[in-house]
Amino acid sequence: MTYRMAKVIVDVPSRETDRPFDYLIPQPLAGWIEVGSRVGVPFGRRTVQGFVVSLHEQPEMDPARMKPVQELLDLLPPLPPDLVELAEWMSRKYACSMISALQAMIPSALKGKAERYIRAAEPEDAPESGGAAELIAAGSAAEPFRGGQEEEELRRETGSLPSLSALLTREEEEIVAHVKASGTVTMTQLGGRFPDQAAIIKDLLNRGVLTESQAIKDKVGKKTVKSVAAAVSGKAAEDALASFGAQAKRQKEVLQFLLEVGMPLSLQELLSTLRVTAGTVKKLAEKGYAVIEDVEVFRDPYQGRRFKSSVPLERTPEQEIVYNRLAAALDAGRPEVFLLHGVTGSGKTEVYLQTIERCLSLGRQAIVLVPEISLTPQMVERFKGRFGGKVAVMHSRLSSGERYDEWRKIREGRVEVAIGARSAVFAPFAKLGLIVMDEEHETSYKQEETPKYHARDVAVRRARQHGAAVILGSATPSLESYHAARSAGGDHGGFAPVLLEMKQRPSGSRLPEVQIVDMREELKEGNRSMFSRALHRGISARLERGEQTVLFLNRRGYSTFVMCRTCGYVAGCPECDISLTYHQKSNNLRCHYCGYAEAAPSVCPECGSEHIRYFGTGTQRVEAELAKLFPGMRVIRMDVDTTSEKGAHEKLLQAFREKKGDVLLGTQMVAKGLDFPDVTLVGVIAADTALNFPDFRAAEKTFQLLTQVAGRAGRHQLPGEVFIQSYIPEHYSIVHASGHDYLSFVREELKHRKALHYPPYSRLILVTLSHEKLPLLLRMAENFAGDLRVKAQRLGWFGSLDRFTPAALDILGPVASPIPRIKNRYRFQCMVKYRGDLDAVGLVRETAAATLAGLRDANLQISIDVDPQMLM
């Protein structure tokens, strides 16, 4: 079948261009262009990159009026068709543009930009009349192949100079000669070489002596190295060896070595092994005895690193039950979703490893998603150790070249397992059999920039396309997932995971003893330090015994809420059941959901104490205090500041493992995935900071974090101890975390969510409008909300979620955003809360488009966040 027309999504980020454009497929490209191909197409006066989303046998309009595809950028399309379909789904589900969804799926190295090239016109190009414009059009249709090899290609194409050359001035001749000699140059290069002759260059272009074309150039290319191999063998080789005179001893050595090795070697390696110069090898090549070639290689971020190989452990009875259930789904090729709820250290990772092995044995591939923060060397080691070279790692700390190469290994089928953060969910495997999402409750699975997708929902969707299984694993599953598993269906994007549980640790070690320390009592007894007496004693004891301590400080909620240090009172919104945020400028407290505001109190409204202030403490302050309390103690601090350098995270952990530190002090980074045998004490400095974050998930986040941190202690032989310091020790999230009691926590939390119609009993869409002018923004925000209300009413959706109807939609706001101004732009937000089978996203998108279209001012921005995780 030959296709003559392609629909292309162009890489031009604007609302007007968010639709496919039609292009003719020129004859030479027919058969090469596929759905998912990356192409260069003329767009207005430019050449832009685009992606083919569908192919058609016949053009839908007069071909004479259509432009042709100009170039095909890769022989293997970067996107297999299933990802193109997934992008369409994402665009509907998250109200994002197609191009943003497609771009999210490929490495940044492939985000090519047009580059303008100049070359000397070929004789047959010689213009009879007309100018350069026509030549470009003709040229682009005739030479579609301008991919990575474009320069090479162009160089070969450049023929002899047209007869016009006779008419050139000396200056002109010099320019043309330069262009000819270089084959092809970019506009910038030519301008740089002849800085004062722009007018002459332009004139040459107009007259058609030089022609200009545009081609897409990738930011990062494939990497090559010079490789050497013998070019002779058998009798010819013997003759060659015999022919070297005494002065060519080195050349003879090289040839001998190459013949012995019998395969191509990197030039670098050859030179260092034999200690010869490149000149020697070159001479050998000139004689025709050896060939030097550029060979494509993959940049390997883990080059030179050995991974201790591991074999599957014998499964515990719990692991056996879970494994068998997973294996059955894999064997049947059913797109089933599982929620693996296993306590910390219960051997979930071992289950993942063995299930992946099963998947690979069925000839299918697997994706492992982990939160960025826990993509630690320890984690990578476990997968590399089991699957060796079959693993590609996608890490945000890789260079874009390294990332591109890891991605290519996946696309070209050179690896079978991809492990990475969020975006690894798009790993372009051909036969996906399994997606594992570790720590499925982590908020980092939601992307905060456009496209604002949640990797969990994308994973489920992809798995359905491939008939693949999904494992969502966690010691503290998100309430959404757990509720969906329990109530079969729930309101969780329409899928109900099968619940699998593991309650014991294979090592037989017990979960650590957790003690809650009431910091109000400490203050009452005159201890004003951030360390309770119990935690202080605990640290001292570890120091004496040579054991280690992990101290955890929550970064979330830094300096944002007001708390009474005497009674633990925290100011909350009377309507929304979340804590109020302190605004220093106006010295008041505000609710970011509904807009409620009150003056900041100077004495506690509960107990009258004056110890009421906004709360927050940084790791540096803790470090300083530790130095005062425990002189000489070695503290390793791990936070955003100390881990910004590449590899820093790794080095700090390595130092702690080697016991070069007594205490590891840090933020979220220390909470996850660490497995150190000598850690017997975990201290949580202030459990409340997360609790008072203005977010309806605050209690859930607190519970999850405390459980994760506590799980770091006593994982091996030595028993562990955990102290949680809190000003609200009676809060259910703290009480249940200390008892390792997920179920009781869930029961209590679900009651609250239900009463206030928060997820999982509803779904949310956060709409943020921004503009530089406040009055205009306010008016537009009110228009938008009003318009949305009217439309929802007309559909019979609008109404309070309090009423006992299966479907309802409510609109809160507009209110000023928690961060009311960013980069001189004011921000207002509306929260859409709904339940039932409504296309609320579609309605919001349509209303937003109408609001934008009704305003001539292009400065208004409306961002739509579906299922928001960050409510700031």
Ligand SMILES: Nc1ncnc2c1ncn2[C@@H]1O[C@H](COP(=O)(O)OP(=O)(O)OP(=O)(O)O)[C@@H](O)[C@H]1O
């Ligand atoms: N079947 C088994 N037999 C013996 N040891 C096991 C077995 N399965 C797992 N382990 C060991 O138990 C420890 C915890 O296992 P693993 O790290 O897989 O648990 P996890 O549930 O993934 O932990 P986390 O809570 O950190 O996510 C590891 O040291 C692991 O090697």
Ligand SMILES: [Zn+2]
């Ligand atoms: Zn008080």
Ligand SMILES: [Zn+2]
């Ligand atoms: Zn409120």
